[in-house]
Amino acid sequence: MFRVCSRDRYAAPGYPGGDRQECETNQALKISGTPGFVVDDQIFPGATDLATMKKLIEQARVLQK
Incomplete structure (x- = not known):
C-alpha cells in the first residue's frame, strides 16, 4: 500500500527513519505512487509488464559494459 509522505508522520515516536529517506527520494524523482x-x-512511474521490465534491464546492462 502506498503511504503518503508527511512531515507529521516523521515526528511520531518510533517512526522509522528509512521511510523518510525513501519518501524524499520518491518526491525528488516525482514518483507519487506504487509501483x-x-x-x-x-524513471517508470506505474506498472510495467514483466517482458518490458526484462528488456529495460537487459538494455541497461548492455550499456553498462
Whole structure:
C-alpha cells in the first residue's frame, strides 16, 4: 500500500527513519505512487509488464559494459 509522505508522520515516536529517506527520494524523482521503477537513468512511474521490465534491464546492462 502506498503511504503518503508527511512531515507529521516523521515526528511520531518510533517512526522509522528509512521511510523518510525513501519518501524524499520518491518526491525528488516525482514518483507519487506504487509501483514505480528506476532502471539505469530512466524513471517508470506505474506498472510495467514483466517482458518490458526484462528488456529495460537487459538494455541497461548492455550499456553498462
